[in-house]
Amino acid sequence: MIRELTRLLDELSDYSEGTDPGVTRLLYTDAWLDAQRYLAGQMAEAGLETRFDAVGNLYGRLPGTEPGAKVILTGSHIDTVRSGGKYDGAYGVVAGVAALMYLKRMYGAPKRPLEVVSFCEEEGSRFPLAYWGSGNVTGVYDWRHVGDMVDEDGVSLREAMLRSGFGKEELGECRRSDLAAYVELHIEQGMVLEHMQKRIGIVETIVGQRRYAVTLEGTANHAGTTPMTMRQDAAAGAAECIVRLEALASQWGEPLVATVGKIEAQPNTPNVIAGSVDFTLDIRHADEWKLNAFSELALSEIERIALRRRLKHRMTPWLSTKPVPMNQALARGAERICQQLILPYRRMVSGAGHDAQLLAAACPAAMVFVPSRGGISHSPSEYTDPAMLADGVAMLVSMLYELAYEEQLS
Structure with a gap:
């Protein structure tokens, strides 16, 4: 056989x-x-x-x-x-x-x-x-x-x-x-x-799945002349969100997983502060209540980080399975x-x-x-x-x- x-x-x-x-x-x-x-x-x-x-x-x-x-x-x-x-x-x-x-x-x-x-x-x-x-x-x-x-x-x-x-x-x-x-x-x-x-x-x-498209919008500006304290850096905001989401998912433990799999920065130029960043968020769990609870927590954390950094934010759900x-x-x-x-x-x-x-x-x-x-x-x-x-x-x-x-x- x-x-x-x-x-x-x-x-x-x-x-x-x-x-x-x-x-x-x-x-x-x-x-x-x-x-x-x-x-x-x-x-x-x-x-x-x-x-x-x-x-x-x-x-x-x-x-x-x-x-x-x-x-x-x-x-x-x-x-x-x-x-x-x-x-x-x-x-x-x-x-x-x-x-x-x-x-x-x-x-x-x-x-x-x-x-x-x-x-x-x-x-x-x-x-x-x-x-x-x-x-x-x-x-x-x-x-x-x-x-x-x-x-x-x-x-x-x-x-x-x-x-x-x-x-x-x-x-x-x-x-x-x-x-x-x-x-x-x-x-x-x-x-x-x-x-x-x-x-x-x-x-x-x-597992059930939740997927979101997330956009953070700041201000594109010169990388050399804009002081660190005066920036609205969408890339730095996205980085903080990603690290925070990883930490939260690790704290919740298996079988929950959360993944940022795709990231796109604009204008995507070495000497320009990123004015906007789009990234995806994929969350999965075998328990629907926990899946929903973590998804709500994740979105609230993204919002909190965006507000503190003076970034506009948009989170669009595009997949939801039980x-x-x-x-x-x-x-x-x-x-x-x-x-x-x-x-x-x-x-x-x-x-x-x-x-x-x-x-x-x-x-x-x-x-x-x-x-x-x-x-x-x-x-x-x-x-x-x-x-x-x-x-x-x-x-x-x-x-x-x-x-x-x-x-x-x-």
């Missing part, structure tokens, strides 16, 4: 745009379309029934023997960030294909239908949206009403979708009401499992399987967003992590040892067997 898994991952990684290192596979590009077609061929060779829906989500189905039984779904997303790694998303898809191949070969047809999905998009790398694949499955989006959003080249989402052969009624409805459970296998994209020497992470909650708990019955089942397979594990929070957080509103959902070397992800250096990839597939096989063959989920 390890050989088959690594073969699929290696071959899938060849479908990439350009010559930059890593994998770049953006929604509705040629590389993306070729990758989905490749996966469809692999699913068909494995004896699965394949189909695309109207947005390009790809399904491989192993039919069940029980009439009218709801579907057990597994998988992840096929798209990547620019110059990303070959495991993020793709691992969950190829692991699902490998798991269904194994179950079909060893046990034949399940009672409940089993399906593996390659969601068309999750990352938000091309258009100003994310979870386009799972969002259409769960009703968050409707592909018939895409608005006028365009990519950086001015290509509209509708145009790109049609160009790839999707966005057509005859492909069928995207939204699913026939799901009994969803299990997503994923690399951790962090360093917790590696640091704690655990082979499996069982996700209890996917924490999403995973299904506890599925998590307990995963824990029991880890014990049976003698795999060291830990329960944990996911600090990154995943398709499972959308599926959780439609059916019981579970997420299982395997370690990422050095915690590196969204990078050509992304890597997980093949033996650990195989651990994840063994977990997935056992979970899917219980759900689809033994019907353990009520």
